[in-house]
Amino acid sequence: MNRNIMKKLILFIILITLVIPLTGCFSDKAEGAGSNGDLEIDYLVEKKEDKENLKATSLLAQMREKLSSKNEVETEIQIEEEDIVQQDKKELSFWEKLRLKNSERGKDEELDLVSKIKEEEKDNVEIKPTENKKKDSFLEQNIKAKEDKKEEEKKKEENNTKDNESKEKKEENKEPEEQKPKENTVTLTIRCDTAVNKEMHKDPKFKGIVPESGVILSTTTFKIKEGDTVLNVLETARDKYKIQMAYRGNKESAYIEGINNLYEFDGGRWSGWMYCVNGWYPNYGAGVYVLQSGDVIEWNYTCDLGKDLGQEWLGN
Missing domain, CATH: 2.170.130.30 (Ferric Hydroxamate Uptake Protein; Chain A, domain 1)
Known part of the structure; x- marks a missing residue:
């Protein structure tokens, strides 16, 4: 019997301890006592609240800074994109501007068309001079070859004339030498x-x-x-x-x-x-x-x- 009584008492105490904080009993007394007599408890509570407030404010400030930085980056990107579009528009010719105005496509498609047109123009500009250079180099090579042949022929003729002159001179020099011994022997x-x-x-x-x-x-x-x-x-x-x-x-x-x-x-x-x-x-x-x-x-x-x-x- 004694054991059953003790168990019941323990269960009752546990229930009371659980129910009192939920019902709010004795709250006024505690607050009054704390405000009047126990200053240290109030001070600790205030410190804790201040820390929590500071944390909240710091989180808000960080979020605001992040949002502001994102906005600034986005605005800079938009400004750069606008500058690029304006430069592209400036570089476009009159007919290209008309084509862009008349077209109902978006900005991306317009930019793609412009880039394609520019690439085609560059290709055309680069191909033509190379072809002309090839033609010119071929003609120049033929002309140089002909000129080289002419120079070689001239040199051969000059060498032949020199050889003939030298032979004639030798013969002229030989004749008197041969005649002298005949005349004096x-x-x-x-x-x-x-x-x-x-x-x-x-x-x-x-x-x-x-x-x-x-x-x-x-x-x-x-x-x-x-x-x-x-x-x-x-x-x-x-x-x-x-x-x-x-x-x-x-x-x-x-x-x-x-x-x-x-x-x-x-x-x-x-x-x-x-x-x-x-x-x-x-x-x-x-x-x-x-x-x-x-x-x-x-x-x-x-x-x-x-x-x-x-x-x-x-x-x-």
């Missing part, structure tokens, strides 16, 4: 065929003097000066080829006694040396005969006073 030959026919070359006495071929000096060219004689050419041959030669008398009346150590009378009573020029045997000395360019001189040994050389007049 003679030929000389020294032979002893008659002594070979007499078989003097087999005699040990004339070994090295009478060659078996009969040629002491083969046909050789010598330069001459004006006034040179047959004797002068024989002396040059003596000095140049070291051929022995001896004569007596003065140069004008010189008589050749021996050549290559083959003297007169070595081949008999009527043997000796004779000269001829161009096939003619003169009847005067070698120091008197003045030579001319192109003369052919021969010194031949005779064993029969010229008859063995075909000169019968000397024997008579």
Whole structure:
């Protein structure tokens, strides 16, 4: 029984504690007591309310600031869009403005049309000069190629003319050089065929003097000066080829006694040396005969006073 009573009392107390704050009993007393006697409780309540008010006001201020900033951004965007539209309108031509006025489409469609028209115009403007440039470059290349060909042909002609002139000059220079030696040269030959026919070359006495071929000096060219004689050419041959030669008398009346150590009378009573020029045997000395360019001189040994050389007049 005691336990049941205790449980009931506890439940009753709990109900009272729950019901009193809901019904508001004893509120006046509490407020009066708090206002008159307990100042600290009122102060705390006021602080809490102030903090809550401050929080509310701060939240409102933040919201207002955000709204104001959004409005400012929107207004700036609208101003920029209006400026862009005005600039686009300024750049538009008269016909484009008429098209935009007559069209019933929105601003977005109008701007799209304008942008398309501008892009097409840019494309047209960019394409035309490139095409013209290509054409111009092609023509310029052809012209340059033709000009280069002409210049090359001119250079070839100039080179050919220069080569021809140089050849002509060389030929002109060569001709006088070739003519000079012809005008100032003679030929000389020294032979002893008659002594070979007499078989003097087999005699040990004339070994090295009478060659078996009969040629002491083969046909050789010598330069001459004006006034040179047959004797002068024989002396040059003596000095140049070291051929022995001896004569007596003065140069004008010189008589050749021996050549290559083959003297007169070595081949008999009527043997000796004779000269001829161009096939003619003169009847005067070698120091008197003045030579001319192109003369052919021969010194031949005779064993029969010229008859063995075909000169019968000397024997008579």
